[in-house]
Amino acid sequence: MLIVLQKKNDQTLITHIQELLQRKYDADSHIIGQNKRVIAVPGDTMNIDVELLRSLEGVLSVDRVHRPYKLASRQQKDRTTIRLHDACTIGNREQCVVIAGPCSVESEGQLDETAAYVHEQGVNILRGGAFKPRTGPYAFNGLGEKGLQMLRKTADKYGMSVDTEAMSVEQMDLVEEYADIIQIGARNMQNYDLLRRAGKAAKPVLLKRGLSSTLEEWLLAAEYILHEGNPNVILCERGIRTFEQEVRFTLCLGSIPALRELTHLPIIVDPSHSAGKARWVDDCAKAAIAVGADGVIIETHPRPEEALSDGPQSLTEEQFADCQKQMRVIATAMGKKLV
Numbered sequence: 001m002l003i004v005l006q007k008k009n010d011q012t013l014i015t016h017i018q019e020l021l022q023r024k025y026d027a028d029s030h031i032i033g034q035n036k037r038v039i040a041v042p043g044d045t046m047n048i049d050v051e052l053l054r055s056l057e058g059v060l061s062v063d064r065v066h067r068p069y070k071l072a073s074r075q076q077k078d079r080t081t082i083r084l085h086d087a088c089t090i091g092n093r094e095q096c097v098v099i100a101g102p103c104s105v106e107s108e109g110q111l112d113e114t115a116a117y118v119h120e121q122g123v124n125i126l127r128g129g130a131f132k133p134r135t136g137p138y139a140f141n142g143l144g145e146k147g148l149q150m151l152r153k154t155a156d157k158y159g160m161s162v163d164t165e166a167m168s169v170e171q172m173d174l175v176e177e178y179a180d181i182i183q184i185g186a187r188n189m190q191n192y193d194l195l196r197r198a199g200k201a202a203k204p205v206l207l208k209r210g211l212s213s214t215l216e217e218w219l220l221a222a223e224y225i226l227h228e229g230n231p232n233v234i235l236c237e238r239g240i241r242t243f244e245q246e247v248r249f250t251l252c253l254g255s256i257p258a259l260r261e262l263t264h265l266p267i268i269v270d271p272s273h274s275a276g277k278a279r280w281v282d283d284c285a286k287a288a289i290a291v292g293a294d295g296v297i298i299e300t301h302p303r304p305e306e307a308l309s310d311g312p313q314s315l316t317e318e319q320f321a322d323c324q325k326q327m328r329v330i331a332t333a334m335g336k337k338l339v
């Protein structure tokens, strides 16, 4: 960490900062340069409060040499690969993984119908919410454990894996029992107790980007999970809130190449929640694959107009088949197999 002072030779401030660093953080520091304006703090400075140092009068700037996350950093390794199913591994450069299914599990019939056609179209991972984060309390909020049971039964019937959301620490045991991938939703990206619990789970975690989170905040959220001992975190870009009103969320595709530099974790894209309209999903999905995403997660429903959540953005069977066809072309161009 480098602390730059406004004035040269400000011995009183230098002593104050060095003593503070020593007392509060047990951190050694050194003055560098002839003007005595720069204090260097070597080693691990993760626990030092940068804002506190910046707030001191006479301090011009404080910069970390390293990012505030360690385990999620690309400096650890080049790539994490996670085997999600016999047929698909995420993050391996050779495959582009599709996770598909309804927003919510509504009934056995609805789920079976959806699983049948997505499986026939080559999808190995079934998504579906049993616990649903809804903006208002009166909307359908999921079938709970019954929904989890339906997911497991249906996925097993077709030889698929299950991705489903856990909204709270209390739901985690149950979700962990039924799911192959535990989803943490955008609204819970900074629920630190939930992240810590997910870090103790034996299943991979799909961590969605918070509605207005920076890449650094997102990677720090991933760091919580990694820090508790779960190395299998998948990042999911699902769009962020901006001034734009026409699309549901602004899909931040630039985050994919940026994340590649910052982290070794696999990255997937959710074109459904960002587009908000079914007819825009295929184009966004293709763009995601073209920009190097390791996979996509897509909502589809046999009768979107009857869906209990996110109908407008859910693809019909026909639209989904067409989307798969288009995505396969782009995946092939990227040297990957769509699985």
Ligand code: PEP
Residues within 6 Å of the ligand: 103, 129, 133, 184, 185, 186, 187, 208, 238, 270, 273
């Ligand atoms: C979902 O996947 O159905 C969902 C609620 O997503 P998000 O957390 O990204 O809004």
Ligand code: MN
Residues within 6 Å of the ligand: 103, 104, 273, 299, 309, 310
């Ligand atoms: Mn949804």
